[in-house]
Amino acid sequence: MSEVEIASGATRINKPARSAKPSPTIYDIGKVAGVNPSTVSRALSKPGRVSVKTRKLVEDAAAQLGYQVNPFARALPTGRTSTLGLIVADITNPIYLDIVRGTESTALGQDYTLMLADSAETTQTELTAARRMMPFVDGLILVSPCMDDTRIHELAGEKPLVVINREVNDVTCVVPEVNKGIGEAIRSLVVNGHRKIGYVAGPPQSWMSKRHWDGVQAACDWSKLESVRLESDRPTVDGGRRVAREVVSSGATAVLTYNDILAIGLMQELQAASVVVPDEISIVGFDDMFGADFTTPPLTTVRSPMLTCGKEAARLVLNLLNGEVHSTPILHVDTELVLRGSSGRLSSGRLLT
Amino acid sequence: MSEVEIASGATRINKPARSAKPSPTIYDIGKVAGVNPSTVSRALSKPGRVSVKTRKLVEDAAAQLGYQVNPFARALPTGRTSTLGLIVADITNPIYLDIVRGTESTALGQDYTLMLADSAETTQTELTAARRMMPFVDGLILVSPCMDDTRIHELAGEKPLVVINREVNDVTCVVPEVNKGIGEAIRSLVVNGHRKIGYVAGPPQSWMSKRHWDGVQAACDWSKLESVRLESDRPTVDGGRRVAREVVSSGATAVLTYNDILAIGLMQELQAASVVVPDEISIVGFDDMFGADFTTPPLTTVRSPMLTCGKEAARLVLNLLNGEVHSTPILHVDTELVLRGSSGRLSSGRLLT
């Protein structure tokens, strides 16, 4: 019978880089198990729709041959790849580490593979990354995306999509509820004698920065404190250093900053100018990123549970994939104040220019 | 003609989660451009083997339809996915950030997508991650792998593979040449009056830790210094703290540590015990990871150019993919001392228990 030739016949286009031996297919299994390839497929993908003994036959043959499904061949008819895409603004930023880890862990738990990309904080590269991933993945997770809502909707229309760290209408989002953490921070500052609170903002277009500032204002109003907003040019260590002078002259005795990196730069510059932290100025960051406790004093910060965000986001995409629709597509996760050394009691009168 | 129905006829198995509109195929392009699908394929993948005007016709139609290749359909006949796999020991460790960034940048530059996984520092998960990725990628990069050489050879036999941070026989590797940086560090310590140097080792099975220790010994011998090896139980901040007592009692006035995290923990504990760094003990880390300069004093460290490692590794896999064979499969990249505040002159006599 020429049937024997089915799987191995013809010239093989696919040239594995080194090993000459092509991987076994369901046809090969079919041959050794003595059943039709389609039965092999069934036995392997939906056991239960096949007799017990056929199943065993197939499984044994598969094991013996060291069979592994070809994900591409499978993806073609099903359209499913068992892969999730994750795009973060900047892989270099440790803040995102826990998100990656979180999504990875639940993805793997559900037998999904993760595909990761970095947008280099640019709308353009973010978009290309998304476009490039789109055909590969079953669903996509965007972390702190900078593309506009329209683009996000566009993507969300094509595949299940979840956004972390930003709220977009009609799109499933996971966002830290910063007000709780901010409230805790402000209360802690109040009892330590502070009366004027500064907020060093992040990038102008940052959704989260706006959120912070709203929260700070609200909390200050409630506690009858004065609040003042400072601008940083970039959310980096240097950006933090450059805003130091302004912070001092603002008259605020305590400042919250858009993120921990900014806080660290600010603290470094203040200390270089012999301003004692926290005695003269208290500093509170955001995120509790890796390294926030390396400083002296260690940084007080509002922690966002990024690991949880990552896990939840992955869970939500997977739900979306299974056809679930989220009536309230916004998932809030709690933030909390991590009290360390960079904030505390305001010592006596502080009189600087 | 029923030809119009070619692409849209029949029931569509592939059900996109939401949008009803299926992505356009080369058949669709063929219809609007008025040419055969195969011509479309050629025009798109190998322009030049097609007339200029057909090409333009096809490109316009493709653009108009917003066509994107289906990577799976392409992978099936060609066996190529334009995807590179990267497995790092621990995504949570900032040391690997630059590697990710490096590989990502050259991968993207060559129109390759990156697939990232974390091995959680476990041989088992590392292996499953590799296995899981293998069918998806054209090539694989392993960073500080913990699996044994046999496994690595196995994988290298299946697809192009490059290892970072470890040397494996007959496998293309990119490793930092630590001796240069260590030499600089030891010389700097010598001129600052140090006579006994400690090395706080990392995990016993770590290839790099052994390498460090060899280098430290050699450099100390050469400079006629005494060297002593200390063991840490874990390469973490806490591990660093726990080894502090031993460091002090060892009599070394300067120590190098397996990595920066260990150095930071060690420094924190010493400072907590009122040991002044660097006046009483100098500390030198390895890697120059993110945050190494957040400490007070900022950490002196031997920097490995991880970004370069990542880029080179990606370049090498790509070469391998193109059939190049590396006669000397080990690529060494230079390390250098980054002199900061945690190391320096030994002040007068130090007499601690």
Add this chain to the structure above:
DNA sequence: TTGTAGGCGTTATCAG
């Protein structure tokens, strides 16, 4: 230069 035809490995439909 372009069209035709067959195959890549898997799943789904439809008879048997």
Add this chain to the structure above:
DNA sequence: CTGATAACGCCTACAA
């Protein structure tokens, strides 16, 4: 419960 057969979208000899 199982076998044949037709997609899935793309690529590439081969023929025109």
